[in-house]
Amino acid sequence: MNGGRVLRLGVLGSGRGSNLEAIVHAIDEGRLPAALAAVLSDRPEARILELGRKSGARTGAIVPSEPRGPLGAGTEEEFVRVLREENVELVVLAGFMRIVGPVFLAAYPRRIINIHPSLLPKHRGSRAAAQALAAGDTVTGCTVHYVDEGVDTGEIIAQREVPVFPGDTAETLQARIQTAEHELLPAVIASFAGHE
Ligand code: GRF
Secondary structure, rough: OOOOOOOEEEEEOOOOOOOHHHHHHOOOOOOOOOOEEEEEOOOOHHHHHHOOOOOOOEEEEEEOOOOOOOOOHHHHHHHHHHHHHHHOOEEEOOOOOOOOOOHHHHOOOEEEEEOOOOOOOOOOOHHHHHHHOOOOOOOOEEEEEEOOOOOOOOOOOEEEEEOOOOOOOOOHHHHHHHHHHHHHHHHHHHHHOOOO
């Protein structure tokens, strides 16, 4: 156990931030012994930054020179600098639409995790719910995994299954998967908090 200490989190996202909301709720309800130290994005207009500000975390957008894909070494250094300034111990990617590279990975070995809306190794990459429907899956789910240099390829930490119902669209299925994500991700982070 960690002797009552709280785990300092850095959350990175590019979008809506519903997983960040779930993390904040878990902290507020005493289910997660963590502190939200920083919320960072590659997109200045991302809603996740607004949520981070409301939670009192340090927030910032660090915009890579390329519009998509890898962050690039300079941008990675900038993310790492801010996270270190805030003494972040665990980096959580929650809808972060960028590929993290060697600079970032070396700074936080086995301390960067990602949430993905499928039962990996199935349906890597974007639009995982649509991929599950196209494959005719009757069960899909979500995965929390360590981040490596690939896209959704790192070692799996935990998964939760979600049923696919007849008549599901990518949107209805994604919404059901997200409900499961909102339980799984705070629970996995809590396990890191308990094993420092
Ligand atoms: C989630 O479905 C997550 O699995 C994927 O991106 C989505 C982010 O959603 N990587 P939100 O921004 O947390 O609402």
